[in-house]
Amino acid sequence: MRLDHYLVAYDLVSTRSEGQDLIKQGFVLVNDKQVTKSGYELKETDVITLLKTRKYVSRAGEKLEHAINEFKIDFTDKVVVDVGSSTGGFTQCALNYKAKLVYAYDVGTEQLDKSLRDHSKIILNEQTNILDVTIPEHDIMTIDVSFTSIIPILRHISNSNKELIALIKPQFEVSPKELKKGILKNIKVEKQVIEKIVNEVNVLGYEINGFMPSIIKGKDGNQEFLIYLKK
Structure with a gap:
């Protein structure tokens, strides 16, 4: 059995992607030795040790x-609107920090972690593009989307939103030709992406109350950024 499959099969992690992340980061030992390949084939006699469990899904x-x-x-x-809820990391974090209610939106289906699917404080809207939605009344919005630009979303929600925190992913704001094996390595292009988004939020009437590189990079190693906006 593959190592990542083992972690899921024995309920050590919730999903394969979670297991693969932990393996890649060196938090999984096989016979007391670090293994960083998800496809490592286990023997029946192998002893698996998980050094770290995730706080979030x-x-x-x-x-x-x-x-x-x-x-x-x-x-x-x-009340929170979470755009691009996916597995539910942002949603879960908002609830951990005592949010009253989270409207979770995602274009996919069956992605929200099973531990969150029946949560009384989550209103889940799957197979739903936020651009097609009348935004419900809320206090703060979180945005974490992939394979699409964040700018159309900012334009769509700006009239109904006063406070938001968004994860900026420059690799999805540029043409694929700017990427090398899925990674944006050109710092000049990355800077241009950020400047474009900053100009956009200023036009939309937001003030930037915070901006920082994410301490955790994207799965392919792309640098991402968090921006905190208020009106």
Whole structure:
């Protein structure tokens, strides 16, 4: 059995992607030796040790938590709209920081972690593009989307939103020809992406209350950024 399959089969992690992340980061031992290949084939006699378990259902939760603490954002008793909820990292983090309710939106289906699917404080909207939605009343919005630009989303929600924190992924703001094996390595292009987004949020009437590189890179190693906006 593959190592990543083993972690899921024996309930050591919730998903294969979570297991693969932990393996890649060196948190899984086989017979007391670090193994960093998800496809490592296990023998029946192998002993598996997990050095670290995740606080959140995905790495996104850790990214948001760091920004909350860095920017001192208060989620207490707030209604949240989470755009690009996926597995639920941002949603879970918002609830951990005492959000009253989270409207979770994602274009996919069956992605939200099973531990969150029946949560009484989550209103899940799957197979739903936020650009097709009338935004519900809320206090703060979180955005974490992939394979699409964040700019159309910012334009769509700006009239109904006063406070948001977004994960900027420059690799999805540029033409594929700018990427090398899925990674944006050109710092000049990365800077241009950030400047374009900053100009856009200024036009939309937001003030930038915080900006920082994410302490956790994207899965392919892309540098991402968190931006905190208020009106």
